[in-house]
């Protein structure tokens with residue numbers, strides 16, 4: 404080894420993850436493992452970062468794929484940071500993952516939960532785990548604007564495809580991200596957990612699952628949205644995400660709103676709910 408630390412970044416082929424992988428690689432102190440569902444695109448990103456970046460084929464819509472990817476990452480050796488960044492936002496909550504789970508909850512929460520559990524024995528002491536969440540987990544006008552509020556339920560219900568707005572399912576999955584980060588910090592004091600909220604970041608690929616007309620409207624609005632006080636450009640948000648990986652350790656489980664440590668929503672700080680989510684996620688991800 405050349406003394407560099409190693410970080411696995413999920414969803415490193417686009418938007419925030421791709422840009423943050425670039426920031427980490429550019430420090431010269433990090434080897435980035437580019438988590439990618441499309442191996443070809445992942446290889447392109449890794450090539451752009453230069454050696455010693457590598458692509459890790461990882462489709463978060465399949466728990467078997469997550470297990471296989473975790474085994475390959477573990478075989479490479481110790482991991483110093485795990486950046487759980489990949490995410491989807493869909494128009495409706497009626498699509499299923501390979502395991503039959505609602506796709507947003509499956510990709511944004513369950514797959515990242517399983518990836519973390521599988522990799523915990525292979526994390527260096529004090530390793531950083533960064534969970535990328537969103538201000539939409541608040542469900543208040545101030546933090547989420549007109550975005551639908553999360554609607555929490557038994558996690559086994561949240562894992563069921565259903566007739567619900569995809570945006571609401573997204574906000575709920577981002578609430579799950581915060582609860583998961585807090586519970587991971589409680590159960591595993593050997594790692595240092597940060598939950599990162601980038602604010603609104605127009606111009607990423609997050610809306611690729613929407614019909615073409617909706618995407619066209621969003622593309623027109625993106626430059627205006629970027630001027631809102633709670634919005635950031637992709638590069639700025641990625642710098643914040645990279646800092647969440649490289650900054651000195653802090654209180655594990657902290658919530659970083661655009662890099663500033665602040666309390667997450669009251670709903671996300673319910674330890675009983677976090678425990679229930681952990682237990683149910685173990686059950687739902689069991690082979």
Ligand SMILES: NC(=O)c1ccc[n+]([C@@H]2O[C@H](COP(=O)([O-])OP(=O)(O)OC[C@H]3O[C@@H](n4cnc5c(N)ncnc54)[C@H](OP(=O)(O)O)[C@@H]3O)[C@@H](O)[C@H]2O)c1
Pocket residue numbers: 413414415416417418419420439440441461462463464487488489490491510535536537538600601602603604605607608609610
């Ligand atoms: N943009 C915002 O305003 C905003 C605000 C708050 C939080 N966030 C969060 O920021 C994170 C990054 O999102 P982004 O805005 O940068 O969006 P993005 O450009 O769409 O990036 C999402 C990444 O996730 C990957 N991904 C999606 N489904 C996957 C799957 N099944 N398996 C593996 N990877 C998968 C995508 O891969 P492909 O490249 O193959 O599609 C892409 O690399 C997400 O967690 C999102 O919730 C974004």
